[in-house]
Amino acid sequence: TAGITQAPTSQILAAGRSMTLRCTQDMRHNAMYWYRQDLGLGLRLIHYSNTAGTTGKGEVPDGYSVSRANTDDFPLTLASAVPSQTSVYFCASSDSSAGELFFGEGSRLTVL
Amino acid sequence: RKEVEQDPGPFNVPEGATVAFNCTYSNSASQSFFWYRQDCRKEPKLLMSVYSSGNEDGRFTAQLNRASQYISLLIRDSKLSDSATYLCVVSSGAGSYQLTFGKGTKLSVIP
Numbered sequence: 001t002a003g004i005t006q007a008p009t010s011q012i013l014a015a016g017r018s019m020t021l022r023c024t025q026d027m028r029h030n031a032m033y034w035y036r037q038d039l040g041l042g043l044r045l046i047h048y049s050n051t052a053g054t055t056g057k058g059e060v061p062d063g064y065s066v067s068r069a070n071t072d073d074f075p076l077t078l079a080s081a082v083p084s085q086t087s088v089y090f091c092a093s094s095d096s097s098a099g100e101l102f103f104g105e106g107s108r109l110t111v112l
Numbered sequence: 113r114k115e116v117e118q119d120p121g122p123f124n125v126p127e128g129a130t131v132a133f134n135c136t137y138s139n140s141a142s143q144s145f146f147w148y149r150q151d152c153r154k155e156p157k158l159l160m161s162v163y164s165s166g167n168e169d170g171r172f173t174a175q176l177n178r179a180s181q182y183i184s185l186l187i188r189d190s191k192l193s194d195s196a197t198y199l200c201v202v203s204s205g206a207g208s209y210q211l212t213f214g215k216g217t218k219l220s221v222i223p
Contacts, residue, residue: 040215042213042215042216043156043199043213090155101148101156103156105154
């Protein structure tokens, strides 16, 4: 079982360009999340979705948008990238009643 | 006061040692507590949940003290493979989107 698949694994992006990080899960989990992880700051929630068709803002949502058209996919879009969005991005999912998060392997994004 | 605080370490311990990590949280209404493990340049993975009565999984023991609002993780007989960053995670209420991660404590087990 693949679990959570993220793409791309790594990307260098020019400032001002748009970018979509893809996330797909095959566990039929209701809830999905996007986190960013920065040295010294830990994991911070960007956006989440408790179920298909709904999304919500996390701790650091500015500059990012998400959609949840179906259960399996939860893409994260940067409309106009800035250098401060250089980070490692993790997608995660959970059976919301259990609390355990399953993470993808991460997408390392560098904005120049 | 930050919501979830951990000593960042690093903790450098010899093989076979016992090491303990503490984590404090600020929200007294927090409902669920976890320890995650993250290897270098890898994704976090659940190590164990933390229950009010305390719980043990092999060499790992987790404790919760609600009155003092702290969680602990004890690792006995440390192995080289235990080297990782340990993340304290607190859920503030119903619904996993309210999980807050500590910044992690780095452990290096030395031969």
